[in-house]
Amino acid sequence: MSTTSTSPARGRLATAMLRRKPVTDLVAEADHGPLKRSLGLSQLTMLSIGATLGSGIFVVLGEAVPVAGPAVVVSFVLAGITALFSALSYAELAGMIPLSGSSYSYAYATLGELVAWVCGWCLVLEYGVSVASVAVGWGQYVNELLHVAFGVTLPDALSGPPGDGGLVNIPAIVVVLLAMVLLLSGAKESARANAIMVAVKIGTLILFCAIAFTAVRAQNFTPFLPLGLAGMSAGGAKLFFSYIGFDAASTAGEEARNPQRDLPRAILLSLGIVTVLYCLVAVAAIGALPWQQFGDKQAALSHVLTTITSNPLWAILLAIGAIVAISSVVLTVLYGQTRILFAMSRDGLVPKSLSTVHPKTGVPRTNTLVVSGFVAVLAAFVPLGKLADATSIGTLFAFGLVNVAVLILRKRRPEAERTFRVPFSPVTPILGVACCAYMMFSLDGATWIVFGAWMLLGLVIYFGYSVRRSRLAESVR
Template identity: 45%
Template sequence: MDDAPSLRQRLLRTRSVEEIMSCCAGEHALKKVIGPIELIFFGIGAIIGTGIFVITGVAAADFAGPGLVFSFMIAGTACLFAALCYAEFATMVPLAGSAYTYSYASLGEIWAWIIGWDLILEYSVSIAVVAVGWSGYMNSFLTEIGVVLPPALVNPPGIEGGVINLPAILIIALITLLLISGVKGSARVNTAIVVAKISVVLFFIALGVFYIDPANWNPFLPFGWSGVLAGAAIVFFAYIGFDAVSTAAEEVRNPGRDLPIGIIVSLIICTILYIVVAAILTGIVPYSLLAGTSAPVAFALEYVGVPWGAEIISVGAVLGITSVMLVLLYGQSRIFFAMARDGLLPRSFAKVHPTLRTPVRASLLVGAVTALLASLLPLESMAELVNIGTLAAFVIVSVGIIVLRRTRPELPRPFRCPLVPLVPALAIGFCLALILALPTVTHLRFVVWLAIGLVIYALYGYRHAHYRNPGSAGDDRAVQENE
């Protein structure tokens, strides 16, 4: 009788939580140096950026009008349900890898690969899009002080005489070097930047409230509730960063206590700020005038005759976008590192520097690829791909919580998602609704990306996973089957 596992069993084979935890030791271990305050600032650093300084104008003008506040509420609620699921997983499996690692523990290898490949898309495109935005703000700032860069050095090929986006390359290179130097120093830099940009957001709120004209809120829902839902699918881009907190799990000193604090508190703070800013922005400026502006918050203060305030907002935008890139580059490198450590990607990228205790090779690869994307490609149409990738990750994590509660109810859970399976089901429902609200072309692009990923998995990942090559990276035991 042949006892060899079938193809289905191999694809759905999980790795036990105990076995996954055994990976974070020895040469593949990262240094535990992050505390709860730094985690909160990591979350805020990733969330407050292009969403509040750029996307608010597009979503208000083209989709939701003043109802943008409801769009942020819907997107924030979907994220909160997902955040509770992330918090349980992050405390139960406090390793780099985020949703990828959680899927491996609950749903099986094939789903872990799919979500890991999905996260590579999410983070890489996010970093590139944000770097292009940073380049635009920085180029405007340099022009104002008399330093004019030639179009060939600030635009991608084929766009207004562009050859390469040099500022985008330089900022990604600088942040990559910072991350390689050590996570503690990176966290300190991020904290300082976040304090500055939160001060700028509060400045806009304190100043803008005196210029609100209630007439601008009438009609409040010019595009109806369908516009509000479509707006929620667009502004969801503003929330993609909160899951980056979970990628820091392996470097957190007390993950059982600190990870839920970092994930949930940062999300709540940012949601409140988004709602307040959206209400003030659409109260200052008629929503129709926000069409086409890439800096809606600064534009609002210029509109009411406060140009000096607009300049302060522009500085805050540059700082905000910088911290977003820092956290996203950090998260992408840790996900890539985790997949390499499991053998699904080349194991050379799982090497940790003996002194710095950072994944230098993974960080350099991520920096190089995202710099190439940001410098050569016009990525405006790609932002929606980030949304669908993030939403898909949230769905799979939520499903994983339900599955693992049934298959491993005895596992220690320092933080327990409340009302399971209701809360995960609500997260799944909200995220699927937002996925359906995205354009069909986005769905098609996402399917193509996943198909490419499955080909790579069949040619490489399936053959090099740990249980087919035991002992290759500190993993000497067989993995658990998910029957």
């Protein structure tokens, strides 16, 4: 009895997990969706730069220099090339399937609903938890600015979550709520504010380079590989995560005026600009200060300028630039999270209210309020710890799926129109998968345990809620 009764149910469940959304249906949804098409190439590029160029360059250089030495410059290039493999795949799929769901939608078209759900769940981790972590970092830079400029700091009880010596992180709440207000005003208005913030943080980094280059000494680059090729490679692994965010433009697929043309360009252009800036900053910093003097400092750029000029003014300006940089990251990543949940809601995998769009602003208002509230509470009251580290695995998993999706669609839909094609396919996407796998397995075991627990929670939600409420459920009944 149990065999005959459970076999049909298992068959239906297996069919449900493997059901896919045709590419033509996805494109039709994008063309007739409720979101307003208001973003051009420059705004889309700024969106990806805004999500990528944040606290990473202000912090990560100090962590990578002691590992790689002067070869950290090459480490940035290696990390950028690693990111490029996945960026090329994102560019092809974003031009082919210009939806708000990003890699979630690409997986739905190629690998089936269960894998799409897992990908979307990884993106919730990547965007939701990472933006909460960034918001916490914003408060730390505010404290640094207050200390350097005025000699005061916020009390620990009001600038850190429980477990980290505080009660509530008020600065984190403030920056998330400010981003929420901008997002509720409309995509075009948010993009305009982001463009201003991106200009400020690029200007801050250029200012750093201009000052640091006056103190560059050739001897600071010798020996170039004091820690060998292994150190240079380890530096690249650390620096890879400072490139995460270039995919943000793909979440604006339904709000781009000309998505097929502009999305691929925005993704690749933003990655190119960020890579050049990173390399310039690295050359200036290493040339101005011997690598042995970095000492894993969190505020590496401020340390460089303070050392070579003995003037605290530069630390103040860099702190201001870091605050603006992180504000931009909070805004753009929060935007990406709302658009991914919008796509998942439209497919029925999460509550329908998250895809309801306000008729005047063209913004998924309920979605924005819920996501912002969740992120604000997370940043204010929860010590993120290893959960924040697990965002790296979630991001790499999504990147890997995008590379796989390119390979599958090249085989299943070779005739489909593509405004951009990954060069040297299938070699390039395979290298993208390999790089993502290498980065994932270079992370520690504790991070994998947290990631596994997150995935288990996602599967419980999928099988308990989403699999029965999917819009594709009717086709398997």
